[in-house]
Amino acid sequence: MYLTKSFIPILKNNPSEAKIKSHQLMLRVGMIKQSSAGIYSWLPLGFKVMKKIEKIVREEQNRIGVQEILMPTIQSSEIWKESGRYEDYGEEMLRIKDRQGREMLYGPTNEELVTDIFRTSVKSYKSLPQLLYHIQWKFRDEVRPRFGIMRCREFYMKDAYSFDISDEEALFSYNKFFLSYLRTFRRLSLTAIPMAADTGPIGGNLSHEFIILADTGESKIFTDKDIFKVSSDNTKVEKKSLDELRKEYEKFYAVTDEKFNKKEFENQVPEENRLITKGIEVGHIFYFGDKYSKPMGASVDLPGGKKDFVKMGSYGVGVSRLVGAIIEAKYDNQNEVMKWPISVAPFDISLIPMNNKNDNSALEKANNINNEFIKNDIEAIIDDTDENFSSKIKKMNLIGAPFQIIIGKKTEGDLLEFKEIGLETKRIKLEEVIKIIKKEKAKN
Numbered sequence: 001m002y003l004t005k006s007f008i009p010i011l012k013n014n015p016s017e018a019k020i021k022s023h024q025l026m027l028r029v030g031m032i033k034q035s036s037a038g039i040y041s042w043l044p045l046g047f048k049v050m051k052k053i054e055k056i057v058r059e060e061q062n063r064i065g066v067q068e069i070l071m072p073t074i075q076s077s078e079i080w081k082e083s084g085r086y087e088d089y090g091e092e093m094l095r096i097k098d099r100q101g102r103e104m105l106y107g108p109t110n111e112e113l114v115t116d117i118f119r120t121s122v123k124s125y126k127s128l129p130q131l132l133y134h135i136q137w138k139f140r141d142e143v144r145p146r147f148g149i150m151r152c153r154e155f156y157m158k159d160a161y162s163f164d165i166s167d168e169e170a171l172f173s174y175n176k177f178f179l180s181y182l183r184t185f186r187r188l189s190l191t192a193i194p195m196a197a198d199t200g201p202i203g204g205n206l207s208h209e210f211i212i213l214a215d216t217g218e219s220k221i222f223t224d225k226d227i228f229k230v231s232s233d234n235t236k237v238e239k240k241s242l243d244e245l246r247k248e249y250e251k252f253y254a255v256t257d258e259k260f261n262k263k264e265f266e267n268q269v270p271e272e273n274r275l276i277t278k279g280i281e282v283g284h285i286f287y288f289g290d291k292y293s294k295p296m297g298a299s300v301d302l303p304g305g306k307k308d309f310v311k312m313g314s315y316g317v318g319v320s321r322l323v324g325a326i327i328e329a330k331y332d333n334q335n336e337v338m339k340w341p342i343s344v345a346p347f348d349i350s351l352i353p354m355n356n357k358n359d360n361s362a363l364e365k366a367n368n369i370n371n372e373f374i375k376n377d378i379e380a381i382i383d384d385t386d387e388n389f390s391s392k393i394k395k396m397n398l399i400g401a402p403f404q405i406i407i408g409k410k411t412e413g414d415l416l417e418f419k420e421i422g423l424e425t426k427r428i429k430l431e432e433v434i435k436i437i438k439k440e441k442a443k444n
């Protein structure tokens with residue numbers, strides 16, 4: 001892709017309205033454009049990153065056996081009246097009327113809709129468990145939308161729902177998501193820590209927020225530093241090992257502020273290990289038993305002929321928020337350098353030819369290199385503008401492809417000036433560059 005042909009509207013300076021670095025960078029390199037308060041259009045660079053995040057989230061849902069569906073954004077108020085949440089949800093819910101005067105709403109979450117889908121089709125315990133997910137736009141009329149796409153009104157969420165026959169089976173489902181989330185965030189090159197959390201308007205009594213540490217996060221957290229040492233590698237998707245995994249984390253005090261208790265914190269965490277800090281909530285899981293299945297009559301036949309309401313949980317990942325969360329974790333705003341993890345980078349590498357008006361040879365060389373990249377499934381952005389060296393580097397550092405090749409005076413023979421952002425420049429052959437990038441991509 002040539003920079004001159006791409007739709008990447010880069011600004012010269014940081015926009016003054018943006019208070020945190022993810023919002024600054026996303027506006028600066030034209031990843032998003034605000035259309036009204038808390039509502040954004042996603043431009044090619046931002047959309048590309050979000051789609052790559054979505055793909056990883058999807059793969060990890062499929063891996064634990066969750067089936068994908070697609071539910072509408074607009075819902076009928078009827079099902080919300082059945083569950084009793086229509087009044088409770090308050091002003092965050094955007095309520096609308098259709099031309100027949102029917103009360104509709106733009107879905108802030110889908111517990112009711114998915115329960116309605118389930119109850120019309122599943123009648124027997126033999127069909128359980130059922131795990132369903134969708135990736136969809138949600139709308140919440142937040143009082144104070146802020147920080148760009150971090151707390152906005154329209155956002156993109158992966159939401160999953162589990163239906164089980166008993167509490168024990170439901171906790172097994174809960175733990176599958178617990179593991180799946182650790183894997184998902186690791187593939188995004190983030191360390192997300194599960195913290196015991198409040199259930200808020202979703203309800204229930206068991207809940208974890210997955211939080212990544214960031215000064216600009218809106219969640220206050222209290223934890224034991226040693227929780228960062230827990231490893232979730234090689235955990236099998238079976239009851240015992242998943243129970244053990246959750247216990248490994250739950251050994252440590254780790255809560256959000258709604259759950260904070262000073263006495264418990266001080267009793268359970270040695271002074272030198274106490275960490276009180278801020279973080280970004282990138283995922284949230286809930287177990288709420290029959291909170292929705294009971295009022296909505298979602299029951300199944302049990303082995304002995306009796307019926308019971310199914311036990312449910314719901315599991316969300318803020319797919320659009322993750323774009324900002326990764327920037328908060330990876331962007332060095334002092335030096336204005338972004339390095340995307342290769343798993344979600346908008347481009348794998350930037351090619352920076354140092355042209356001058358009378359000599360196109362550097363650009364030609366970039367084109368030849370790019371032809372080899374295309375054959376090897378490596379996506380490059382080529383800065384084919386006439387700008388000077390430092391402004392080209394500045395732009396590419398903001399766009400954040402993790403690798404760069406500079407093609408200039410020093411490029412002799414077949415040795416290329418290759419750089420991984422943050423590391424020293426190396427002079428290596430194209431074959432080696434391809435090998436390095438392919439190896440990095442394969443890790444995911």
Ligand code: 5CA
Nearest residue numbers: 109151152155281282283284314315316318321
């Ligand atoms: N259905 C439940 C369980 S998934 C649910 O809606 N949970 S939630 O309210 O916690 O939202 C799930 C995730 O969506 C959050 O962890 C967060 O990452 C993201 N999210 C929530 N509100 C916003 C918002 N206003 N802007 C951006 N992302 C949001």
